[in-house]
Amino acid sequence: MGSSILASFLTPPLCSPRLLSETSSLNPSSLFCAKKTLLSSSSFSSISLTLTTKSNFKSKSSSSSMAAVDKSKPDLQIFDTEEQLSVSLAKYTAELSDKFTKERVAFTVVLSGGSLIKSLRKLVESPYLDSIQWAKWHVFWVDERVVPKDHDDSNYKLAYDGFLSKVPIPPGQVYAINDALSAEGAADDYETCLKQLVKTKVVDLLPGSGFPKFDLMLLGMGPDGHVASLFPGHPLVNENQRWVTFIKDSPKPPPERITFTFPVINSSANIAMVVVGANKSGVVGKALGSDTSCDVLPVEMVSPADGATTWFLDKEAASKL
Numbered sequence: 163m164g165s166s167i168l169a170s171f172l173t174p175p176l177c178s179p180r181l182l183s184e185t186s187s188l189n190p191s192s193l194f195c196a197k198k199t200l201l202s203s204s205s206f207s208s209i210s211l212t213l214t215t216k217s218n219f220k221s222k223s224s225s226s227s228m229a230a231v232d233k234s235k236p237d238l239q240i241f242d243t244e245e246q247l248s249v250s251l252a253k254y255t256a257e258l259s260d261k262f263t264k265e266r267v268a269f270t271v272v273l274s275g276g277s278l279i280k281s282l283r284k285l286v287e288s289p290y291l292d293s294i295q296w297a298k299w300h301v302f303w304v305d306e307r308v309v310p311k312d313h314d315d316s317n318y319k320l321a322y323d324g325f326l327s328k329v330p331i332p333p334g335q336v337y338a339i340n341d342a343l344s345a346e347g348a349a350d351d352y353e354t355c356l357k358q359l360v361k362t363k364v365v366d367l368l369p370g371s372g373f374p375k376f377d378l379m380l381l382g383m384g385p386d387g388h389v390a391s392l393f394p395g396h397p398l399v400n401e402n403q404r405w406v407t408f409i410k411d412s413p414k415p416p417p418e419r420i421t422f423t424f425p426v427i428n429s430s431a432n433i434a435m436v437v438v439g440a441n442k443s444g445v446v447g448k449a450l451g452s453d454t455s456c457d458v459l460p461v462e463m464v465s466p467a468d469g470a471t472t473w474f475l476d477k478e479a480a481s482k483l
C-alpha cells in the first residue's frame with residue numbers, strides 16, 4: 163500500500179492474493195434490460211426540483227420530500243443552477259459523512275475526475291470545513307489516468323488542487339495510484355491495496371458478493387455516457403472478476419487509465435451521479451427518460467445492488483427529461 167499512498171512513507175503491506183469471486187449477481191450484462199424497464203416507468207424514489215422555471219420538466223412530478231427513500235430507485239434532484247447543485251451536493255456529502263463516521267472507523271469516499279471536482283467546492287467552505295470529521299475520510303479514485311501526479315491530466319492533481327489541499331484529510335488516507343507503474347501494474351497495485359484495506363476493515367465488503375463496498379462514490383459522466391473510464395462499446399464494461407482494471411485505448415485522452423469495474427461501482431452504499439451542462443442532456447434523457455432500447459450506455463449500468471443512487475442535475479443537463 164505504501165507505494166500507492168501519496169505522501170505516505172509506510173512500507174508496503176503484505177497483500178492478500180486475488181480471489182475469484184462469485185459475481186453472477188453483479189454481472190452488469192444481466193442488468194441491462196431490467197434496468198431499462200424500471201426507469202421507463204418513471205420510477206424514481208423522489209424527484210426534487212429547485213427551479214425558478216419548471217416548464218422543461220412537464221413530464222415529471224415534483225416532490226421535495228426525501229423521507230421515504232426506496233434504495234432500488236434513483237433519487238432525482240434537479241437544480242436551476244450549478245451553484246445550487248453544489249450547495250446541495252455538499253449537504254448530501256456532509257450528511258453521509260456524519261452518518262458513516264458515527265457508524266464506522268472510516269468514511270470511504272471515491273472520487274471521479276472531470277467536472278465533479280468543481281461541484282465539490284462548497285464542501286471546503288463553512289460550515290462543512292469545520293464540522294466534517296475529515297480525519298476519518300479515506301479517499302479513492304474511481305478512475306485515474308496513467309500520468310505523473312503533477313500532470314495536468316491527473317485526476318489526483320485535479321482533486322488535490324480543487325478539494326483535497328483545502329481539507330485536513332490525513333495524507334496517508336488519500337489513495338493515489340502508483341504513477342511509476344505501467345497501466346497493468348498500477349491497476350494490480352491499486353486492487354491489491356484495496357484488498358489490504360478490506361482486510362484491515364477500512365473498506366467494507368458487500369456481503370455475498372466478494373466486492374468492496376464503498377460508503378460513497380461521487381461520480382461524473384461524460385457526454386458520451388461514460389462513467390469512470392468505462393466507455394460505450396468497450397469490452398471493459400463487462401469485466402466482472404477484477405476490482406480494478408486498465409485501459410490502453412481510451413477514446414478520450416489520455417489513452418492509458420485504470421478504472422474500477424462495474425461490480426465495484428455497483429457494490430457501493432451510495433452513489434451520487436453529478437451531471438451538469440446541455441452537452442450531456444441527450445444522454446441524461448436516454449438514461450432517465452422513457453427510452454427502452456437495449457443499447458445500454460455505461461451510465462445506465464450504474465445500478466447499486468444494495469445502495470442508493472442520487473442524481474444531481476442542473477436544468478441544462480435535465481432539459482431532455
Ligand SMILES: O=C1O[C@H](COP(=O)(O)O)[C@@H](O)[C@H](O)[C@H]1O
Pocket residue numbers: 274275276277278305306307317381382383384385388389390391414
Ligand atoms: O475522463 C473522465 O471523464 C469523466 C467525465 O468528465 P466530465 O469532465 O465530463 O465530468 C470523469 O467522470 C472521469 O473521472 C474522467 O477520468
